[in-house]
Amino acid sequence: xxxxxxxxxxxxxxxxxxxxxxxxxxxxxxxxxxxxxxxxxxxxxxxxxxxxxxxxxxxxxxxxxxxxxxxxxxxxxxxxxxxxxxxxxxxxxxxxxxxxxxxxxxxxxx
Amino acid sequence: xxxxxxxxxxxxxxxxxxxxxxxxxxxxxxxxxxxxxxxxxxxxxxxxxxxxxxxxxxxxxxxxxxxxxxxxxxxxxxxxxxxxxxxxxxxxxxxxxxxxxxxxxxxxxxxxxxxxxxxxxxxxxxxxxxxxxxxxxxxxxxxxxxxxxxxxxxxxxxxxxxxxxxxxxxxxxxxxxxxxxxxxxxxxxxxxxxxxxxxxxxxxxxxxxxxxxxxxxxx
Numbered sequence: 001x002x003x004x005x006x007x008x009x010x011x012x013x014x015x016x017x018x019x020x021x022x023x024x025x026x027x028x029x030x031x032x033x034x035x036x037x038x039x040x041x042x043x044x045x046x047x048x049x050x051x052x053x054x055x056x057x058x059x060x061x062x063x064x065x066x067x068x069x070x071x072x073x074x075x076x077x078x079x080x081x082x083x084x085x086x087x088x089x090x091x092x093x094x095x096x097x098x099x100x101x102x103x104x105x106x107x108x109x110x
Numbered sequence: 111x112x113x114x115x116x117x118x119x120x121x122x123x124x125x126x127x128x129x130x131x132x133x134x135x136x137x138x139x140x141x142x143x144x145x146x147x148x149x150x151x152x153x154x155x156x157x158x159x160x161x162x163x164x165x166x167x168x169x170x171x172x173x174x175x176x177x178x179x180x181x182x183x184x185x186x187x188x189x190x191x192x193x194x195x196x197x198x199x200x201x202x203x204x205x206x207x208x209x210x211x212x213x214x215x216x217x218x219x220x221x222x223x224x225x226x227x228x229x230x231x232x233x234x235x236x237x238x239x240x241x242x243x244x245x246x247x248x249x250x251x252x253x254x255x256x257x258x259x260x261x262x263x264x265x266x267x268x269x270x271x272x273x274x275x276x277x278x279x280x281x282x283x284x285x286x287x288x289x290x291x292x293x294x295x296x297x298x299x300x301x302x303x304x305x306x307x308x309x310x311x312x313x314x315x316x317x318x319x320x321x322x323x324x325x326x327x328x329x
Contacts, residue, residue: 017214024207031203035196038327053328060323064316071210072312080144081154088158096169103173 014076023070027063034059153306157313160275164317167271168324171264179259186265189249190326198241199322202276205234206315209283213308221295224304225287231311232283235276242273265325272321275314282307 015023034056041052069075074082144151175187212227246266256266286304290296296304 014217015214017211020207020210020214024204027203027206028200031196031199034323034327035192038192038329041329049328056323056327060319063319067206067312067316067319071206071315072309078145081146081151085154085158089161092162092165096165099169100172 014073015070020070023066027066030059030063030066147302149302149306150309153309157309160313160317164268164272164320167264167268168320171261171268171325174260174264177261179261183259183261184252184254185259185261186249186254186325187329189252189254191245191248192326194241194245195322195326198238198245199318201234201241202238202315202318205231205238206312208234209308209311213304216296216301216304221290224296225290228283228287228290228304232280232287235280235283235311239273239276239280242269242276246270268321268325272314272317275317279307279311279314282310 037052037055037059041047041049068085074085179185208227208230212224212231215221215223215227246269254262254265256263286296286300286307289300293300
């Protein structure tokens with residue numbers, strides 16, 4: 001008798017182990033791209049933070065979505081949970097951005 | 111069950127505990143009207159609060175990052191070893207893979223593989239923590255102590271709290287592994303525990319994804 005984990009998700013095909021490995025490879029590639037951007041900014045003149053910072057944030061945002069969506073199974077859960085987490089995350093990010101802007105700390109863009 | 115049938119609320123209770131099959135899994139007595147297991151919903155709510163917690167610490171770090179604390183001040187950014195931290199990041203990322211493989215193994219009923227992947231995840235977590243410990247030791251040796259300036263304090267608070275979360279995660283993983291060894295496998299209830307620990311572990315990884323970029327890569 002096999003042991004099954006309790007599921008609340010509607011019946012969508014879940015990734016198999018080889019799919020998870022592919023996702024991990026994608027995450028590793030994105031990490032390599034992030035580190036590459038850092039060294040490009042350090043070593044290549046003319047490529048400043050105005051270019052690299054938005055790209056770094058986009059890459060990390062992609063990794064965030066991939067881990068939350070696939071590894072944490074949020075895309076296979078009920079949509080209520082995804083909305084709950086997404087709306088909260090966006091509101092929190094807006095709040096932190098307002099706080100940083102108000103206190104003059106957005107200089108990390110260069 | 112007989113006594114429940116006589117309870118005026120029994121019908122609702124029974125419906126909640128054993129909802130009509132929808133071509134798949136039955137209920138397990140923990141569902142709310144959202145259709146999501148209470149424990150899972152509770153973990154997501156907890157992780158949301160952790161999201162706010164780390165957001166506040168990151169904001170605090172960014173506030174002090176670029177400030178001038180004098181000509182002789184030492185800043186964390188001057189001491190970063192990006193190749194070393196990149197490898198640490200990769201290790202933590204791979205631990206998320208092993209965690210989800212543990213979850214997948216248990217879903218297939220393979221207890222032995224579950225234990226293997228649980229131990230792999232815990233090991234990778236310990237490797238990451240060791241790297242953090244080494245990094246902190248190097249920083250302190252080079253003069254960047256906790257109280258040398260607010261930027262250093264903010265850095266240590268942020269990465270230190272993340273490290274503490276990783277340690278807690280490793281303890282939970284080892285506990286699950288121990289349960290599995292002792293009882294010959296994880297039961298259905300413990301299977302939910304594995305899922306909850308998995309959510310926590312992935313969140314710890316996500317926080318590091320943000321930290322690595324914001325703290326280390328954005329100069």
